[in-house]
Amino acid sequence: MAQPLKIALAGLGTVGVGVIRLVEANRALIERRAGRPIQITVVSARDRRKDRGIDLTPYAWEDDMVILGERADVDVVVEMVGGADGPALACSRTTIEAGKALVTANKAMIAHHGLELAAKAEDQRVALKFEAAVAGGIPVIKALREGAAANAIERVYGILNGTCNYILTVMEDTGRDFADVLAEAQALGYAEADPTFDIEGIDAAHKLSILAAIAFGTRVDFAGVVASGITRLRAADIAQAQALGYVIRLIGMAEAGADGLFQRVQPHLVPVDHPLAHVDGATNAVVAEGNFSGRLLFQGAGAGDGPTASAVVADLIDIARGELGPAFSMPVAELEALAPAATGHRQSRAYIRFMVADRPGVLAEITAALRDAGVSIESLIQKGRAADAGEVMVAMVSHEGPESAVTEALRLLDGAPCLTEPPLVLHILAD
Ligand code: NAP
Numbered sequence: 001m002a003q004p005l006k007i008a009l010a011g012l013g014t015v016g017v018g019v020i021r022l023v024e025a026n027r028a029l030i031e032r033r034a035g036r037p038i039q040i041t042v043v044s045a046r047d048r049r050k051d052r053g054i055d056l057t058p059y060a061w062e063d064d065m066v067i068l069g070e071r072a073d074v075d076v077v078v079e080m081v082g083g084a085d086g087p088a089l090a091c092s093r094t095t096i097e098a099g100k101a102l103v104t105a106n107k108a109m110i111a112h113h114g115l116e117l118a119a120k121a122e123d124q125r126v127a128l129k130f131e132a133a134v135a136g137g138i139p140v141i142k143a144l145r146e147g148a149a150a151n152a153i154e155r156v157y158g159i160l161n162g163t164c165n166y167i168l169t170v171m172e173d174t175g176r177d178f179a180d181v182l183a184e185a186q187a188l189g190y191a192e193a194d195p196t197f198d199i200e201g202i203d204a205a206h207k208l209s210i211l212a213a214i215a216f217g218t219r220v221d222f223a224g225v226v227a228s229g230i231t232r233l234r235a236a237d238i239a240q241a242q243a244l245g246y247v248i249r250l251i252g253m254a255e256a257g258a259d260g261l262f263q264r265v266q267p268h269l270v271p272v273d274h275p276l277a278h279v280d281g282a283t284n285a286v287v288a289e290g291n292f293s294g295r296l297l298f299q300g301a302g303a304g305d306g307p308t309a310s311a312v313v314a315d316l317i318d319i320a321r322g323e324l325g326p327a328f329s330m331p332v333a334e335l336e337a338l339a340p341a342a343t344g345h346r347q348s349r350a351y352i353r354f355m356v357a358d359r360p361g362v363l364a365e366i367t368a369a370l371r372d373a374g375v376s377i378e379s380l381i382q383k384g385r386a387a388d389a390g391e392v393m394v395a396m397v398s399h400e401g402p403e404s405a406v407t408e409a410l411r412l413l414d415g416a417p418c419l420t421e422p423p424l425v426l427h428i429l430a431d
């Protein structure tokens with residue numbers, strides 16, 4: 001019989017337990033596909049006594065996850081702890097330095113340290129794989145590295161955070177409060193240990209920076225992602241968008257070109273007839289535009305134990321088969337360093353929402369600033385007086401124009417006494 005591939009699991013939370021369940025449930029099928037058994041030999045987490053709802057007695061326990069890769073009974077370490085630095089990074093470094101393969105679900109670590117780890121893996125001639133780090137169960141990294149490898153990818157964008165998409169769609173369907181729905185997403189195992197990473201757009205930014213590197217053959221540039229999340233959205237924005245024929249989705253978008261590398265995560269208004277408008281709950285979707293393939297759309301569960309475990313174990317099967325491609329689809333030395341692109345000249349339509357004092361002349365002040373900045377208004381809605389009085393919502397959609405015009409309008413209005421909070425600008429996703 002072929003030698004088993006011996007696996008160490010670091011982290012036994014949502015994803016780690018999902019991996020054990022999947023390996024046990026599909027053992028025979030996985031062995032036939034991998035050509036050899038995949039055998040979990042040792043596990044590690046923080047608290048040995050915690051009840052995880054599974055039997056851990058078949059596996060050795062290691063208190064210090066950092067040395068997992070140095071053990072003789074380990075060929076591959078699967079890191080499912082999380083955090084860009086700390087024990088996850090220490091464990092990953094020692095694993096690769098010990099000449100063992102590393103699989104990780106940790107997008108924060110790959111966004112910050114992926115190039116270092118990939119270069120180490122190339123030196124050691126071991127695999128570094130992170131399919132689960134982007135878009136949960138969707139095999140989008142494999143699709144871009146392999147299936148679409150012949151294309152120059154010009155643009156990649158999509159819904160990259162299951163927690164935010166779950167929150168937005170439940171709010172849309174039920175009108176429920178943000179905080180309630182976030183607690184539900186946490187209970188379902190979608191959210192990060194620190195859920196501000198989800199709701200502030202940071203998790204999506206981690207994923208976008210990884211996706212952009214693979215799609216464009218550029219160096220990972222997490223610092224170059226301009227990110228905002230969903231915390232400033234009000235139920236009234238969601239209702240307003242619906243009235244105008246849109247839904248709101250947190251979209252990550254990246255483009256590479258002569259201008260440099262454009263990377264942005266922001267809630268967008270998505271026309272109801274766009275495929276991304278129908279991506280609901282914790283589902284993710286990624287669109288990649290190749291110069292020969294045309295538009296490719298990948299969709300599936302973006303978070304949760306089963307889908308994420310599916311991506312992790314697919315990486316293990318690849319390693320068992322001996323597939324050892326460069327982590328970012330080309331060697332680290334080949335990745336191009338692109339500077340962040342300027343955005344002022346980008347043409348877009350925007351939804352601009354103002355919360356203003358309920359007094360005469362306010363609308364004229366706002367529209368004067370928009371006029372002076374050259375922003376042309378396509379439609380404008382002023383909501384009636386709020387029950388709690390004092391402020392009203394003025395929402396408008398601009399005609400297509402340069403982003404710099406909207407920026408200038410906001411500059412002109414900065415500190416205006418009529419504004420009760422800073423304006424909110426959301427771009428409208430073009431078809
Ligand atoms: P989780 O449920 O919070 O589990 C984290 C695990 O790591 C726990 O078993 C914990 O041990 C262990 N751990 C944490 N800090 C540790 C430390 N200092 N030393 C030793 N062990 C430590 O997290 P998760 O949702 O499974 O996510 C794990 C990774 O997968 C993260 O990088 C996350 O971003 C990524 N990911 C998650 C999903 C998802 O849907 N959840 C999807 C894709 C990727 P104890 O259990 O003993 O406390």
Ligand code: HSE
Nearest residue numbers: 161162163190192303
């Ligand atoms: N917290 C992440 C999300 C997990 O909600 O998408 C999957 O990466």
